[in-house]
Amino acid sequence: MTAPTSSVGLALESGLRARVAALFDEGYDLWDRFDIKVRQKSFHPFVAADYDVVLEALLPLRAPGLKFLEWGSATGIITIMADLLGFEAYGIELDSSLVGHARDLARRNGSEARFAAGSFLPSGYRWRRNRDGRLGTIGNGPSGYLDLGIPLDDFDIVFGYPWSGEEPMMLDLMNRHGRADALLLLNTTTGGVVSYRAGKVITGSTELLLGSRSTTVLPA
Numbered sequence: 380m381t382a383p384t385s386s387v388g389l390a391l392e393s394g395l396r397a398r399v400a401a402l403f404d405e406g407y408d409l410w411d412r413f414d415i416k417v418r419q420k421s422f423h424p425f426v427a428a429d430y431d432v433v434l435e436a437l438l439p440l441r442a443p444g445l446k447f448l449e450w451g452s453a454t455g456i457i458t459i460m461a462d463l464l465g466f467e468a469y470g471i472e473l474d475s476s477l478v479g480h481a482r483d484l485a486r487r488n489g490s491e492a493r494f495a496a497g498s499f500l501p502s503g504y505r506w507r508r509n510r511d512g513r514l515g516t517i518g519n520g521p522s523g524y525l526d527l528g529i530p531l532d533d534f535d536i537v538f539g540y541p542w543s544g545e546e547p548m549m550l551d552l553m554n555r556h557g558r559a560d561a562l563l564l565l566n567t568t569t570g571g572v573v574s575y576r577a578g579k580v581i582t583g584s585t586e587l588l589l590g591s592r593s594t595t596v597l598p599a
């Protein structure tokens with residue numbers, strides 16, 4: 380197993396830390412190969428998140444029995460990491476070839492993470508802010524929730540890595556179809572992972588757990 384190369388994840392016991400570090404290394408290798416094979420030839424919305432930053436965001440949220448969902452799970456690294464951290468972890472990804480990679484990685488890493496090939500948009504969801512319903516890089520397909528057999532409002536924590544400008548749509552989706560007390564974690568390219576509950580930005584680990592206070596309101 381690969382030795383951890385950074386100071387992140389120090390709160391993890393060493394065996395698990397080594398497994399997570401090896402998973403991240405494999406994830407970045409896969410991403411490099413995907414970039415050369417696919418993205419340098421034509422546009423594809425898959426860009427890998429900074430896995431260390433997402434790990435740091437998930438560590439304080441670990442608790443027994445929590446259901447975690449990744450919207451647009453690509454090669455599955457974040458969903459598999461969530462499973463290794465003890466969450467009941469699921470990913471939904473539109474590109475079925477990426478779902479194949481994710482399932483293979485999960486099997487080889489002894490992970491029970493589950494993946495659906497489909498859309499994280501529930502059937503019938505329409506982004507009303509744009510008159511034509513356009514969703515940026517977010518594609519259309521059959522709802523992945525049907526495949527998982529779990530509706531969006533059953534998840535305690537939902538993670539997404541939106542392209543710039545897609546955050547309001549993800550907040551709207553969570554607001555309309557997520558559970559009111561669930562956490563939405565959005566990875567931003569500039570500000571790390573931002574946590575929302577009921578459309579409001581929350582800060583600090585106590586608020587993360589109890590959902591008691593807020594600093595910003597859902598964009599109008």
Ligand SMILES: C[S@@+](CC[C@H](N)C(=O)[O-])C[C@H]1O[C@@H](n2cnc3c(N)ncnc32)[C@H](O)[C@@H]1O
Pocket residue numbers: 424425426427428449450451452453454457471472473474477497498499500516517518519520539540541542
């Ligand atoms: C920015 S990438 C994020 C990848 C991964 N979550 C990560 O953080 O490394 C967005 C992913 O969402 C997928 N995607 C786009 N539209 C989708 C949809 N409607 N349902 C599910 N996945 C979608 C893309 O194929 C792409 O893999």
